[in-house]
Amino acid sequence: MTEVATSQLSIEEIARDTGLGKDRLRVWERRYGFPDPLRTANGERIYSPEQLTRLRLICRLIDQGCRPGSIVALSSAELNRLAEEQPESKEPSVDPAIRRLIELLQAGKTELFKLSLTGLLDQQGPKGFVYETIEPLLRLTGDAWAKGEIPIYLEHFVTQQLSAVIHIAQGQVTAAPTGLRVLLSTLPGEPHGMGMMMVELLLQLQGVETINIGVGTPVDQLQQACHLFQPHALALSFSAIQKRTQIMTMLNELDQKIPSSVAILAGGRGIIKLRSIPDRFTVIKQINRLDVAIKPLLRQLKAREQ
Amino acid sequence: MTEVATSQLSIEEIARDTGLGKDRLRVWERRYGFPDPLRTANGERIYSPEQLTRLRLICRLIDQGCRPGSIVALSSAELNRLAEEQPESKEPSVDPAIRRLIELLQAGKTELFKLSLTGLLDQQGPKGFVYETIEPLLRLTGDAWAKGEIPIYLEHFVTQQLSAVIHIAQGQVTAAPTGLRVLLSTLPGEPHGMGMMMVELLLQLQGVETINIGVGTPVDQLQQACHLFQPHALALSFSAIQKRTQIMTMLNELDQKIPSSVAILAGGRGIIKLRSIPDRFTVIKQINRLDVAIKPLLRQLKAREQ
DNA sequence: ATTGTCATTTGTCTATGACAAAAGTCATTA
């Protein structure tokens, strides 16, 4: 019978639970002296749960802009102090309704949370719901997670619920079809699909036919998809996760590979920071500018029909 | 200006696209002589799309029971012959409705596809829809993708649409609440959430309150989530992606960390192959056995209320 | 304010050896 040492974690488990990658963990150990796992009889690393927690905190600080070299070696106490100091603490005017939603969440009142969401959808209508509920709720939960105020699974729960409500809202859309067809996706390395779903709903409200092919689609697959679906436009969503240079490379690739008859819309926090984007791309700086951005497309379509 | 060699894939991309892991790719090359990538100027492997296709086929054969040593070195032609011979090629009675859905997909008729799905939902009712449409459709598209008959983005599109329809179906559920509360998730390394959503819908139809916290939740987070939500049961979904030993390790960890007052249900293709699962776990071998599995829980709940 | 260089930091790749876990083989037992 093998004694199950529950709290001893292998490098694989650590890599999975932190998202750090085995090579990265080993090279941190070599360079910064942390993590500092014990070893099994034959030299395999075994990590303590404390090290896992500390690694999670380090990941959070790195996401906020700290660099590994300056924080990986710090003690837990020092890390905690650093985490407190991080600026990011500006959120002046938050809608009390949104604040209440987050309180429900933290209290584990999921049914009430669901009901409140659908209630807000009915009150505000689909468009208002996107602007006044989804957007701030996502921002606040994201911030709260980064500060460690709510666990990641609550953020996942929110995402689940929001996508359910969006789907329900989509089911109620009764806009007259305009004939415009838009393909939606994100590029590889971008796992967040909520922005795309918000855009999808707004487009449907305008009578646009949408084709959502999920997240992380490589450029050549997008090319193929354009061939198959023959959309009038391709809408891409960028969160803040991806690296600028990677995005630029892929944008150039898109510029070359996507037929020039297809317009390309790009939106999200990851894109508004970029300079020197090819003219090809219509950058949507705020989600409420979407209406404006698709007007030329609708006009073009009408002109072509005549 | 760097020339963009679009079709040359790095080991990382191959690892992602095949699910094979970098170490494994390198050791296959060392031992069996395949894959046999070219190298960049400084020795990094670059794989051709053909090798990717061949690797995908190899993965499929391994899933079907072949062993790496006997197939990795084979040529494409020999692999194809082998794939033909494999039993698994028995899919005699496929519902023509499902077949038609896939044809619509391949033709890019997305609007018709969406309409057909909602039509089937209305016809079959939510329960029938899960058994007779979602399950076979997912299986067929998965198989078709593995055989290279449909591109991955179509599979993603199907996933998107199914989750939309499921959410709509959930919105229409009117079962009387039983008071039973179930937390749903998957373990780290398991990115597929559709199985979980199917279960969620079926549970809601039985008047169960569900809390879906998304995919890939580490065990200690599940522990915390149980503390917050106080569910009567935890339902986990396993696809065929994960390794048996990894699953076993996590199951044991769960067994220890999740309060014994919480029942644990486990379902999906990844779990039914396993032996020596702790008694703790209720294994659901077929999704249509779910009803049976939760009956004891309902009974228990009633008994406790009195 | 943008662009270009340079140094530094950081992550990933490579190679090879070692070994544990899984799977196959085969004899023995109930």
Next chain:
DNA sequence: TAATGACTTTTGTCATAGACAAATGACAAT
């Protein structure tokens, strides 16, 4: 017959350390 246990082979993952490319920061020049 089928199950059990011991042995062998296969297969995947881990370790080490060097190399280098990609990302970042600092500073100068346009």
